[in-house]
Amino acid sequence: MSNQSARTGGQLLVDALKVHGVDLAFGVPGESYLAVLDAMHDVRETLRFIICRQEGGASYMAEAYGKLTGRPGICFVTRGPGATNGAIGVHVAYQDSTPMILFVGQVGNDFVEREAFQEIDYRRMYGSMAKWVAQIDRADRVPEYVNRAFHTAVSGRPGPVVLALPEDMLTDTAAVANTGRYHRVAANPGAGDMHKLREMLGAAQRPFVILGGGDWNAEACADIRAFIEANGLPVGTAFRRADLYDNRLPNYVGDVGIGINPALAERVKSCDLLIAVGPRLDEMTTGGYTLIDVPRPKQKFVHVHPGAEELGRVYEADLPINSGMPEFAAMARGLKPVNSSAWQEGTRASRKDYEAWLEPGPAPGEVDFGKVMAWLRKRLPPETIVTNGAGNFAGWVHRYYQYTGYRTELAPIAGSMGYGVPAAIAAALVHPGRPVVAFCGDGDFLMTGQELATAAQFDAKLMFIVVNNGMYGTIRMHQEREYPERVSGTMLKNPDFAALARAYGLHGEIVEKTADFAAAFERASQAKTASLIELRMDQEAITTRTTLSAIRAAALKKKN
Numbered sequence: 166m167s168n169q170s171a172r173t174g175g176q177l178l179v180d181a182l183k184v185h186g187v188d189l190a191f192g193v194p195g196e197s198y199l200a201v202l203d204a205m206h207d208v209r210e211t212l213r214f215i216i217c218r219q220e221g222g223a224s225y226m227a228e229a230y231g232k233l234t235g236r237p238g239i240c241f242v243t244r245g246p247g248a249t250n251g252a253i254g255v256h257v258a259y260q261d262s263t264p265m266i267l268f269v270g271q272v273g274n275d276f277v278e279r280e281a282f283q284e285i286d287y288r289r290m291y292g293s294m295a296k297w298v299a300q301i302d303r304a305d306r307v308p309e310y311v312n313r314a315f316h317t318a319v320s321g322r323p324g325p326v327v328l329a330l331p332e333d334m335l336t337d338t339a340a341v342a343n344t345g346r347y348h349r350v351a352a353n354p355g356a357g358d359m360h361k362l363r364e365m366l367g368a369a370q371r372p373f374v375i376l377g378g379g380d381w382n383a384e385a386c387a388d389i390r391a392f393i394e395a396n397g398l399p400v401g402t403a404f405r406r407a408d409l410y411d412n413r414l415p416n417y418v419g420d421v422g423i424g425i426n427p428a429l430a431e432r433v434k435s436c437d438l439l440i441a442v443g444p445r446l447d448e449m450t451t452g453g454y455t456l457i458d459v460p461r462p463k464q465k466f467v468h469v470h471p472g473a474e475e476l477g478r479v480y481e482a483d484l485p486i487n488s489g490m491p492e493f494a495a496m497a498r499g500l501k502p503v504n505s506s507a508w509q510e511g512t513r514a515s516r517k518d519y520e521a522w523l524e525p526g527p528a529p530g531e532v533d534f535g536k537v538m539a540w541l542r543k544r545l546p547p548e549t550i551v552t553n554g555a556g557n558f559a560g561w562v563h564r565y566y567q568y569t570g571y572r573t574e575l576a577p578i579a580g581s582m583g584y585g586v587p588a589a590i591a592a593a594l595v596h597p598g599r600p601v602v603a604f605c606g607d608g609d610f611l612m613t614g615q616e617l618a619t620a621a622q623f624d625a626k627l628m629f630i631v632v633n634n635g636m637y638g639t640i641r642m643h644q645e646r647e648y649p650e651r652v653s654g655t656m657l658k659n660p661d662f663a664a665l666a667r668a669y670g671l672h673g674e675i676v677e678k679t680a681d682f683a684a685a686f687e688r689a690s691q692a693k694t695a696s697l698i699e700l701r702m703d704q705e706a707i708t709t710r711t712t713l714s715a716i717r718a719a720a721l722k723k724k725n
């Protein structure tokens with residue numbers, strides 16, 4: 166058999182990636198894995214290797230690829246320095262339940278444990294942020310390890326895998342066969358589980374559904390929608406998972422995340438049956454574990470999760486269901502609907518609360534970001550992919566944008582700054598035909614802003630919107646709340662972001678008044694390259710609900 170002639174570890178690895186259907190990989194090169202780079206040369210027409218400017222950008226892109234496609238995002242980084250820079254995307258993949266595989270260069274087995282150049286023990290380093298960390302010490306076992314890495318990344322609760330590649334292994338040769346292509350392994354809900362779920366729903370007066378977590382796909386979202394609609398249920402989405410349900414549909418009642426609509430928080434608290442499909446019910450989705458009591462929710466509680474270990478970890482459910490999301494959603498679609506007359510009116514009222522929450526109120530300063538978002542909500546085509554990193558600016562995006570369905574949102578549950586830029590570049594490369602808009606804070610943007618060079622190099626067409634308030638606003642907000650009038654370590658002196666974009670060969674615009682945004686957006690959309698719009702914000706506009714001075718005044722009052 167031709168695939169059993171001798172191949173180097175590097176060739177075996179790249180051939181394994183091809184077996185598993187990899188078409189795009191991200192990374193920063195290193196001399197530690199030259200044999201892989203060389204093997205990639207042979208497949209460059211069918212496996213594009215996107216070279217980034219920092220491993221943080223590369224690992225974020227791989228994570229975003231995993232989030233977007235459901236297939237493991239692939240990232241290559243070199244030893245110590247590459248591995249440490251690249252860790253951020255692994256952490257996001259873990260918290261966000263995203264399939265991803267990070268390949269890391271490693272010193273040869275001839276030098277191992279001498280603290281050789283850039284040597285790190287990756288098992289210890291990544292131990293608590295990956296589903297599995299291993300080192301492939303023998304070339305003949307490359308297909309087996311890579312196959313297991315793919316299986317592990319996508320099965321149960323999806324997540325990241327790290328594989329270290331000793332340099333001598335990559336140049337050794339072995340005559341060994343390829344494996345077959347990986348399969349995702351998932352649990353199915355039992356017939357008894359579904360029967361009990363229907364019974365509990367039938368007995369409820371005020372049920373509420375929260376969708377979240379990983380392991381979804383478009384079909385699962387369509388199935389869950391059918392279940393929601395057939396039973397007239399109100400549905401909210403977990404922190405940064407608003408795209409699991411088309412926000413424009415009448416059963417959608419809002420984002421159960423940071424800065425939650427108080428009316429929505431009340432509905433979650435006062436429901437008598439909570440059905441959580443997919444989310445872990447993390448700190449951000451539960452308002453710091455205040456919306457839902459730990460460990461025993463006041464409500465009757467159904468928890469559906471793809472990872473068995475997650476059920477009962479924080480919350481005791483009346484009905485825990487260990488199931489993949491597509492498997493559960495398909496069964497839920499098939500359930501005979503219950504009589505929903507008890508909560509139909511509540512669902513409508515909840516939707517009205519949500520619609521009212523979509524309307525921006527008065528805002529300080531010349532640029533009203535709420536009005537900009539409301540305009541974009543109408544202007545952006547429904548297939549647009551919207552990304553963001555972390556910072557208070559994201560609050561406007563989550564509140565005023567309407568995500569239209571599965572994977573129109575790429576945003577870190579892990580709250581990791583710098584995510585928006587690389588995630589958007591990955592999205593533009595995966596879906597060159599779809600509009601992509603990255604929302605970034607000024608602090609957030611510059612954590613990975615160097616990847617504008619990657620956007621330019623690979624001709625990614627997308628738009629960056631930088632919300633510039635000259636500070637690490639989130640931290641300033643907490644500071645004014647806890648230590649009013651003592652600004653410390655939160656102010657920023659920024660570059661001219663539009664000029665910076667132009668330096669990378671992209672189109673740049675600065676907007677200083679709300680009324681100028683529309684024209685700037687249309688010019689930016691017409692650009693042949695990626696584009697950047699900088700919004701010059703007033704520092705007073707600290708959240709969608711309050712101003713910086715109101716926060717300071719309240720804190721001072723409390724202190725005195």
Ligand SMILES: Cc1ncc(C[n+]2csc(CCOP(=O)(O)OP(=O)(O)O)c2C)c(N)n1
Binds near residue numbers: 556557581632638640
């Ligand atoms: C990688 C990383 N570093 C630090 C933080 C802590 N942090 C959270 S928000 C924030 C400030 C964000 O500033 P900016 O992007 O300007 O957005 P703003 O809050 O001003 O809208 C910081 C430093 C983080 N979440 N992630």
Ligand SMILES: [Mg+2]
Binds near residue numbers: 556606634636
């Ligand atoms: Mg800022």
